[in-house]
Amino acid sequence: MSVTVYVPGDSSALAVGAGRVARAIAAQAESRGLPVELVRNGSRGAYWLEPLVEVATPAGRIAYGPVREADVSSLFDAGFLDGGDHALALGATDDIPWFANQERLCFRRVGLIDPLDLDAYAAHGGWAGLDAALGMTGADIVKAVTDSGLRGRGGAAFPTGIKWNTVLGAQADRKYIVCNADEGDSGTFSDRMIFEGDPYLLVEGMAIAGIAVGATMGYVYLRSEYPHAFRLFREAIERATAAGILGADVRGSGRTFDLEVRLGAGAYICGEETSLLESLEGKRGQVRFKPPLPALKGLFGKPTVINNVISFASVPDILARGAAWYRDYGVGRSRGTLPIQLGGNLKRGGLVEKAFGVTLRELLYDWGGGSASGRPIRAVQVGGPLGAYLPESQFDTPLDYEAFAALSAMLGHGGIVAFDDSVDMLEQARFAMAFCAIESCGKCTPCRIGSTRGVEVVDRIRASLDREKNLALLRSLSDTMLNGSLCALGGLTPYPVLSALNHFPEDFAPRVAGASASEAARA
Amino acid sequence: MSLAVPRSAPDAPPPPLSDDARRVVADALERLAELPGALLPILHAIQDGLGHVPPAAVPLIAEALNLSRAEVHGVISFYHHFRTVAPGRHVLRLCRAEACQAMGARALEARLLERTGVDFHGTTADGALTIEPVYCLGNCACAPSLMLDDEVHGRVDADALDALLDEVRR
Numbered sequence: 001m002s003v004t005v006y007v008p009g010d011s012s013a014l015a016v017g018a019g020r021v022a023r024a025i026a027a028q029a030e031s032r033g034l035p036v037e038l039v040r041n042g043s044r045g046a047y048w049l050e051p052l053v054e055v056a057t058p059a060g061r062i063a064y065g066p067v068r069e070a071d072v073s074s075l076f077d078a079g080f081l082d083g084g085d086h087a088l089a090l091g092a093t094d095d096i097p098w099f100a101n102q103e104r105l106c107f108r109r110v111g112l113i114d115p116l117d118l119d120a121y122a123a124h125g126g127w128a129g130l131d132a133a134l135g136m137t138g139a140d141i142v143k144a145v146t147d148s149g150l151r152g153r154g155g156a157a158f159p160t161g162i163k164w165n166t167v168l169g170a171q172a173d174r175k176y177i178v179c180n181a182d183e184g185d186s187g188t189f190s191d192r193m194i195f196e197g198d199p200y201l202l203v204e205g206m207a208i209a210g211i212a213v214g215a216t217m218g219y220v221y222l223r224s225e226y227p228h229a230f231r232l233f234r235e236a237i238e239r240a241t242a243a244g245i246l247g248a249d250v251r252g253s254g255r256t257f258d259l260e261v262r263l264g265a266g267a268y269i270c271g272e273e274t275s276l277l278e279s280l281e282g283k284r285g286q287v288r289f290k291p292p293l294p295a296l297k298g299l300f301g302k303p304t305v306i307n308n309v310i311s312f313a314s315v316p317d318i319l320a321r322g323a324a325w326y327r328d329y330g331v332g333r334s335r336g337t338l339p340i341q342l343g344g345n346l347k348r349g350g351l352v353e354k355a356f357g358v359t360l361r362e363l364l365y366d367w368g369g370g371s372a373s374g375r376p377i378r379a380v381q382v383g384g385p386l387g388a389y390l391p392e393s394q395f396d397t398p399l400d401y402e403a404f405a406a407l408s409a410m411l412g413h414g415g416i417v418a419f420d421d422s423v424d425m426l427e428q429a430r431f432a433m434a435f436c437a438i439e440s441c442g443k444c445t446p447c448r449i450g451s452t453r454g455v456e457v458v459d460r461i462r463a464s465l466d467r468e469k470n471l472a473l474l475r476s477l478s479d480t481m482l483n484g485s486l487c488a489l490g491g492l493t494p495y496p497v498l499s500a501l502n503h504f505p506e507d508f509a510p511r512v513a514g515a516s517a518s519e520a521a522r523a
Numbered sequence: 524m525s526l527a528v529p530r531s532a533p534d535a536p537p538p539p540l541s542d543d544a545r546r547v548v549a550d551a552l553e554r555l556a557e558l559p560g561a562l563l564p565i566l567h568a569i570q571d572g573l574g575h576v577p578p579a580a581v582p583l584i585a586e587a588l589n590l591s592r593a594e595v596h597g598v599i600s601f602y603h604h605f606r607t608v609a610p611g612r613h614v615l616r617l618c619r620a621e622a623c624q625a626m627g628a629r630a631l632e633a634r635l636l637e638r639t640g641v642d643f644h645g646t647t648a649d650g651a652l653t654i655e656p657v658y659c660l661g662n663c664a665c666a667p668s669l670m671l672d673d674e675v676h677g678r679v680d681a682d683a684l685d686a687l688l689d690e691v692r693r
């Protein structure tokens with residue numbers, strides 16, 4: 001009998017050598033005459049352990065990692081196909097505390113199965129939500145989503161059910177479901193992991209949305225930086241269509257739902273929903289004025305549900321297990337779980353799914369293991385390039401939309417990027433302005449001109465030219481952008497800038513020639 | 524920022540398409556022009572086939588989609604992904620975003636530009652490599668990151684970068 005060995009085909013695992021490890025395992029198995037069935041699963045999200053190799057044994061899945069190509073021969077020597085001991089052995093995967101202490105709802109299948117295997121998807125609870133939805137009225141589906149307390153995971157945290165209800169109530173000959181998979185925020189990769197680890201979950205979530213509001217066509221707008229996810233998802237759509245899950249007779253219900261995936265083209269602003277719709281229509285990705293809401297006049301002028309990948313991916317279980325089950329997780333008005341992405345300077349980076357309420361400190365130290373460099377963590381940016389930088393004194397903040405808003409910060413798409421004490425916060429503030437200048441859609445002046453001016457002002461502060469005057473100018477510029485921008489690119493860029501200035505003023509102080517800001521501050 | 528790419532005078536007509544390029548463009552238009560919102564899929568298909576979207580393709584695209592040339596040009600220039608000049612044999616996109624910054628991306632960038640002698644969007648004199656910036660590859664837990672052609676590389680230190688550069692320029 002052949003032994004099943006799992007080596008992730010996820011692009012981050014491949015980026016650290018999973019492809020070479022898989023080939024080495026196949027070659028060794030062949031030359032040793034040992035029958036091995038290689039499964040290219042998604043990543044479990046413990047990227048610090050990637051490439052993470054698992055072996056299916058009678059006692060469950062046993063993990064080894066991080067495995068390099070050069071380790072493979074010794075793994076065979078150690079009898080890893082029977083779960084044998086080895087310096088890289090981690091024991092039963094499910095017992096590794098990093099996994100055991102998570103609450104994986106959305107991500108429960110990711111890393112477990114071959115992402116394109118329809119049988120495995122069904123065997124692990126797939127389609128239960130869609131089947132439940134097919135037996136319900138649109139209004140009841142929308143009510144379940146509303147009652148679950150699910151808020152959009154793309155950044156703005158708008159209640160998903162309320163948005164769906166607007167589209168349900170709109171009268172039109174066509175309606176659309178659009179998935180925002182632009183995932184532009186630095187520090188985020190949860191959408192990518194769904195595409196590469198459990199793509200049918202997104203298919204199922206979008207189909208439920210279509211059934212709920214009466215839309216028969218869905219588009220996924222996926223960033224062009226994810227070619228691997230694109231290929232996988234196109235294949236997933238083809239297989240789901242061939243299996244009668246998508247198409248003219250969704251799971252034998254007589255209902256229609258089709259899906260198409262389109263690539264973005266490297267514009268951060270196309271993650272903003274109206275810019276994304278323009279882009280899908282084949283135009284420049286310029287932000288639209290609201291109203292009208294996309295829910296009423298969206299893609300091609302038709303009522304459109306537009307949600308983030310994780311929002312859609314959270315829906316199937318809500319339908320299968322009930323709104324109350326989901327609502328029981330979380331705190332305050334932040335219900336359910338958040339797939340949190342730990343990135344940057346952390347020892348144990350990766351995806352941690354937890355109910356809202358877990359603190360930043362727990363994530364940074366209990367999961368993240370502190371900085372990768374071994375130096376103190378000095379600043380943490382949460383919520384992508386438009387998110388605030390938080391200092392140590394704010395690490396006890398619970399992950400909760402309102403708690404972050406109270407700090408002039410945001411959770412966004414759940415990305416957490418840690419910096420050690422070598423970071424120069426003036427440089428980070430400058431980058432925030434520079435990024436805004438590069439990515440501005442150009443529609444409004446505070447963003448388009450303000451960001452370029454912002455870069456110049458930060459440069460003058462660094463050069464100690466009229467420091468006090470330029471610091472005041474930076475604040476007033478930020479104020480203008482905050483209040484005068486049409487969308488959150490210009491409107492939130494001041495968050496990282498002002499938080500850097502407010503929490504790390506020493507980095508904006510005059511510098512000893514040649515010294516970095518933090519050295520200068522300590523000198 | 525200086526751009527190490529050849530530029531033609533603003534009003535000079537673009538160089539004509541080769542027969543191969545003409546076929547790629549015609550094929551993209553034939554397969555995709557009927558799609559709703561067809562322009563981005565068409566531009567992707569052309570760039571995938573030719574490595575760039577040649578300016579001489581613009582009138583053909585405009586005609587097929589019933590758009591003005593200015594509109595097509597406006598779309599191409601809006602998106603960072605599309606290039607109008609042929610790249611080198613390989614394209615290296617270095618991540619410049621925050622999670623990679625936290626793991627030394629700024630130093631890596633300096634090394635890359637110094638070792639290749641070109642600025643972002645430039646192509647090395649031997650035609651081996653074009654360098655572009657990118658803002659996050661979704662590899663933030665294994666930073667710093669770069670993408671060489673279609674493949675992401677993570678935990679890239681100076682040695683790993685040098686090895687990749689040697690490989691593509693061999």
Ligand SMILES: Cc1cc2nc3c(=O)[nH]c(=O)nc-3n(C[C@H](O)[C@H](O)[C@H](O)COP(=O)(O)O)c2cc1C
Pocket residue numbers: 151152153154155156157158160180181182183184185268269270271272273274306307308309311312487488489
């Ligand atoms: C500059 C900017 C970039 C954004 N990028 C993304 C993105 O990459 N992915 C995403 O889902 N939402 C993004 N959003 C939020 C969307 O505008 C919108 O709120 C979201 O797609 C709604 O889906 P949700 O309710 O499921 O979160 C961005 C917003 C702005 C202003």
Ligand code: SF4
Pocket residue numbers: 269287439440441442443444445447448485486487488489490491
């Ligand atoms: S704030 Fe910036 S990105 Fe947003 S609409 Fe205005 S110019 Fe465009």
Ligand code: FES
Pocket residue numbers: 186187188618619620621622623624658659660661662663666667668
């Ligand atoms: S910030 Fe570089 S890969 Fe995400």
